[in-house]
Amino acid sequence: MAEVPKKVEEFNELDERRDAFQESWKYWKKRQGSSEHHHRKLSSIDPLQPVSQAPYVNSDPDIVNGDTQQQQLSSLPPSREPVLLNGATAVNGHKGDSDVRTWSSYLNVLNFLPPIPLHSVSETLHQEENQRPHAHSVSSQGAGWLSWFQWGTQNQDDELVRDLQSSAEIKKNIREAKRAIENSDSIWAWYHLSGTEAHGETSVLGTKTEMSPVEMKKYPNGDIQAPLTTDKGQVVPLVRDCFRNITIRTKVRTAVQLYYRYPAERHIYLKNNLQKPPINRVVVISAVAQHKGKRNITARELSDCTSLSIKKWLENNELLQEDCSIETISLEAPKTNDATQDNLFKLVINWRESLRNADCLLMVGFKSSFSLVVQLLDMLVSRSLLKDQLKLGLISIYGIIPGPYLEDSESPKLPDASELQTTLSNLIENHNLKVTIVGSTANVAASLALQYRHANIFRTMYFPDTQYNNNFEVDLFEILLMSSNLGQQSFRLLLQLSKYFTQQSTPQTILHQKMFDSLVYNTLSTTRLIEPTCIKTNEIHDSVLNNNYNLVWTLHAFLDNFRKIKHIDSSKRIEKLITDYKSWEPQSKPLKDLKYMFEVLKIDDYNQMVLN
Numbered sequence: 001m002a003e004v005p006k007k008v009e010e011f012n013e014l015d016e017r018r019d020a021f022q023e024s025w026k027y028w029k030k031r032q033g034s035s036e037h038h039h040r041k042l043s044s045i046d047p048l049q050p051v052s053q054a055p056y057v058n059s060d061p062d063i064v065n066g067d068t069q070q071q072q073l074s075s076l077p078p079s080r081e082p083v084l085l086n087g088a089t090a091v092n093g094h095k096g097d098s099d100v101r102t103w104s105s106y107l108n109v110l111n112f113l114p115p116i117p118l119h120s121v122s123e124t125l126h127q128e129e130n131q132r133p134h135a136h137s138v139s140s141q142g143a144g145w146l147s148w149f150q151w152g153t154q155n156q157d158d159e160l161v162r163d164l165q166s167s168a169e170i171k172k173n174i175r176e177a178k179r180a181i182e183n184s185d186s187i188w189a190w191y192h193l194s195g196t197e198a199h200g201e202t203s204v205l206g207t208k209t210e211m212s213p214v215e216m217k218k219y220p221n222g223d224i225q226a227p228l229t230t231d232k233g234q235v236v237p238l239v240r241d242c243f244r245n246i247t248i249r250t251k252v253r254t255a256v257q258l259y260y261r262y263p264a265e266r267h268i269y270l271k272n273n274l275q276k277p278p279i280n281r282v283v284v285i286s287a288v289a290q291h292k293g294k295r296n297i298t299a300r301e302l303s304d305c306t307s308l309s310i311k312k313w314l315e316n317n318e319l320l321q322e323d324c325s326i327e328t329i330s331l332e333a334p335k336t337n338d339a340t341q342d343n344l345f346k347l348v349i350n351w352r353e354s355l356r357n358a359d360c361l362l363m364v365g366f367k368s369s370f371s372l373v374v375q376l377l378d379m380l381v382s383r384s385l386l387k388d389q390l391k392l393g394l395i396s397i398y399g400i401i402p403g404p405y406l407e408d409s410e411s412p413k414l415p416d417a418s419e420l421q422t423t424l425s426n427l428i429e430n431h432n433l434k435v436t437i438v439g440s441t442a443n444v445a446a447s448l449a450l451q452y453r454h455a456n457i458f459r460t461m462y463f464p465d466t467q468y469n470n471n472f473e474v475d476l477f478e479i480l481l482m483s484s485n486l487g488q489q490s491f492r493l494l495l496q497l498s499k500y501f502t503q504q505s506t507p508q509t510i511l512h513q514k515m516f517d518s519l520v521y522n523t524l525s526t527t528r529l530i531e532p533t534c535i536k537t538n539e540i541h542d543s544v545l546n547n548n549y550n551l552v553w554t555l556h557a558f559l560d561n562f563r564k565i566k567h568i569d570s571s572k573r574i575e576k577l578i579t580d581y582k583s584w585e586p587q588s589k590p591l592k593d594l595k596y597m598f599e600v601l602k603i604d605d606y607n608q609m610v611l612n
Contacts, residue, residue, distance in 0.1 A: 173214050177204040181220045187333045187340065189347040190219055190300055194307050194326035203347045213350050219300050219330075233464040235438070235514035236478040239521040242458075242485045244567045245270045246527055258531050265533075266487025267455050268526045274317045277389070279324055279359050279524065282310055285348065286364035287331040287372050297509060299330035302364045302397075309516035310362075313524060327354050336368050341375045348376065352385055360391040362519060370399035371420055378423045381431060392427070393523030395436040397515060401449040421452070425535040428456050432528045436519045438462060441473075444498035448481075450491045453536045455529060458485055458522045462512055472584035473501075473591075475577045479570075483562050491538050493554050496545055500590040551597055559610050571611060578607050 180186045181204060191213065192200040201213040202220060246269035257264035286302035307326045314321050329348060333340045348355075355361070361380075365373040373394060380386055402417035427433040439448035439461045448459050459481045463474050476497075483490040563570050581601045586592050600606050 170214055173208045173212075174202075174216065176207050177202050177209045177214060177216075178220060180204045180207050181332075185334050187331075187343050187347070188220070189213075189332075189344070189350070190330040191351055192219075192300070192303070192328045192330070194328065201350075203350050205343050205347060210346065211350070219298075221298075230510055230512060233462060233510075233512055234474055235460055235462050235512050235518070236474055237460060237482045237485070238514065239458060239518055239525065240270070241568065242482050243268060243270045243526065245272055251530075254530060265455055265529050265531065267485060268529065270525055271527055274525060275319065277359070279314075279319075279391075281325045281327070281354075281358050282360045282362065283354055283358040284310075284326070284328040284362045284364065285331065285373065285376070286328070286366070287333065287344065287369045287376070288366045289333055289336050289369045289372070297366055297511065299332050299366075300328075301511065302366060303328035303330045305511055305513060305516045306362055306364055306519065308513065309520045312517065313520045327351070327358075331372075333369070333372065336372050338375075341372060341379070344372065344376055345379050348380070349385070355380065355385050356387070358387065358390065360393070360524065361386060362523060363392075363394040364397070364516075364519070365395065365399060366397050368400055370396040370401060374420060374424055374427070377433075378427060381427065390431075391523055392431055392433045393436070393519055394427075394433060395438065395515070395519040396447075396449075397438045397511070398440045398447060399437070399449075400443070400446050401437075401452075402446075421535060421537070424452075425454075428454055429532045429534045432456070432532070434458070434523045434526065436460070436522045438515045438518070441477075441501040441504040444501060445495060448494070450494055451538050453491075453538050454533070455487065457535075458518065460515070460518050462515065464510065468585050468587055469580075469583055470586075472577065472580040475573070475580050479562055479573050479577065480558070482568060483558070483565070486565060486568075488561060488565070490558060492545070493551075493558050496551050496554060497594075500594045503588050503590055548593075548597060552600055555598070556610075563610070575611060577601075578610075 177188070181188055181202075186204060186206075188202060188204040190200050190202055198218045200216060200219065202216050203209050203211075203213040250269065254264045284303050284306045286299045286306065288296060288299045288302065307328060310324070310326055311321055314324055329351060331344050331347065333344060361377075363373040363377050365371075377392070377394065402420060424433075424435070428435065433456065435454075435457045437447070437449055437457065437459045439459060441461070441463070444450075448461070449457070461477050461481065463470065463477075480490045480494055480497075484494075559574055563574060578601050581595075581598060584595060586595055
């Protein structure tokens with residue numbers, strides 16, 4: 001009999017659950033509306049889900065989907081707890097069984113809608129100007145359950161507005177950069193990736209583009225261009241004409257001489273394997289100092305010529321150009337001082353990632369900008385912005401390099417000679433920097449940096465075509481520079497000859513492609529010293545340099561030493577020099593005097609003695 005009351009209590013409990021479920025169902029249908037006479041609208045709270053586990057909605061009482069959260073909570077039946085499915089009971093607002101804690105009502109249509117981005121809801125709620133119009137539009141007839149789509153549209157509109165504002169800001173920055181570049185005192189940089197037509201990035205000091213470069217369709221000030229690169233004239237000597245390939249025998253001999261402290265490494269050699277290590281990325285940094293009122297070479301032209309030489313080197317060594325990325329940074333500055341170096345560094349570091357990933361870095365200096373590129377390279381190295389085993393190359397074209405033989409009083413202010421030499425020596429000794437110097441006959445001593453002596457320095461000269469036969473001049477400087485590049489003492493004769501060529505004007509706005517070929521081959525095709533050394537200085541205080549009659553004896557001593565170099569066909573070069581002297585017809589008075597002093601080359605007996 002005791003079991004009867006227990007069963008009665010169970011039936012009563014089931015009746016209460018059924019009644020509670022029916023009341024909840026009626027409430028839910030009342031909230032949703034009749035499908036026959038009303039447009040259905042959705043509530044953000046499921047009446048069959050406990051309030052404590054309802055989906056999170058912003059506690060702000062602002063309108064969402066036409067209803068406020070406070071209205072929804074207050075409209076729930078206050079006297080009856082929410083009923084759980086599957087026979088679970090709620091205790092203190094929590095579900096009893098763990099396997100039903102994560103359930104949600106299958107009757108709520110919201111569970112089957114696409115998720116609404118919360119950031120869109122948050123942005124909409126916090127825009128006071130758009131809250132009420134948006135609420136009315138959602139609760140209006142026809143909004144229905146597709147109201148979430150309007151939130152997505154609002155988010156897309158916001159993104160479109162931001163894009164338009166960003167585009168307008170970029171155009172404003174481009175106009176500001178162009179106006180700044182038109183000023184002759186501006187300092188700016190141009191970045192270009194080879195193979196991307198004329199597009200590039202520009203960064204101008206003192207504008208918003210200083211730290212955030214903007215893209216431009218063409219090079220600024222492109223109409224102010226110097227004449228194109230010419231193939232006329234001659235660049236002598238070339239790297240391949242001076243050096244020979246290194247052999248195992250040469251390596252062993254050099255190592256033994258270094259072990260016993262004999263002077264061994266006078267010059268470098270050509271490498272046998274140019275494919276190791278591979279060159280996948282090359283960065284070129286060129287700089288020019290555009291003096292006000294002067295027409296000069298642009299930095300981009302220097303970069304383009306260097307890029308062309310790199311492609312030529314890859315083709316000649318049977319390497320794929322597609323495997324090598326070439327990036328150029330062209331720098332324009334009006335002055336050459338310490339402040340300019342710091343400002344150029346600010347612009348260059350905008351492309352620090354390209355510098356960190358580069359396998360080879362080539363620096364190009366033109367005329368007075370040689371000191372700029374040296375100091376800039378030192379700043380990049382000292383701040384660890386480059387790889388440890390990076391190949392470094394530097395070229396000076398018609399540069400005025402300070403030293404004991406600088407006689408150009410009209411040149412711009414240059415840094416202290418000792419400071420420049422210390423910086424350059426550190427880069428050569430500790431980082432295997434290869435230096436290529438293109439000299440000018442107008443200032444032989446300063447443009448060739450005759451005061452420096454090191455195996456990593458390669459010297460060459462450009463001779464333009466003349467109205468007369470100048471083959472003797474070309475032959476003479478070719479063998480002198482070949483001897484200098486191979487570690488022989490020829491700077492004394494170069495100093496004595498320099499005063500006879502001061503009236504020879506070399507075009508300062510003409511570039512020859514072989515100048516840049518020398519830079520690339522000297523950097524990528526030559527070996528490094530087994531025992532790195534610092535730069536040594538040549539200092540001559542002999543009064544004999546001003547003695548014109550001593551010039552013939554200096555030439556004789558030089559030819560006698562040059563004839564001993566076998567791998568460059570020295571005897572044939574001396575014979576060609578004598579032959580060209582006989583047909584040499586100079587036009588200026590200093591060169592006519594020089595021809596008169598070299599008349600000993602007409603004597604056959606003397607020529608036979610020199611050749612034999």
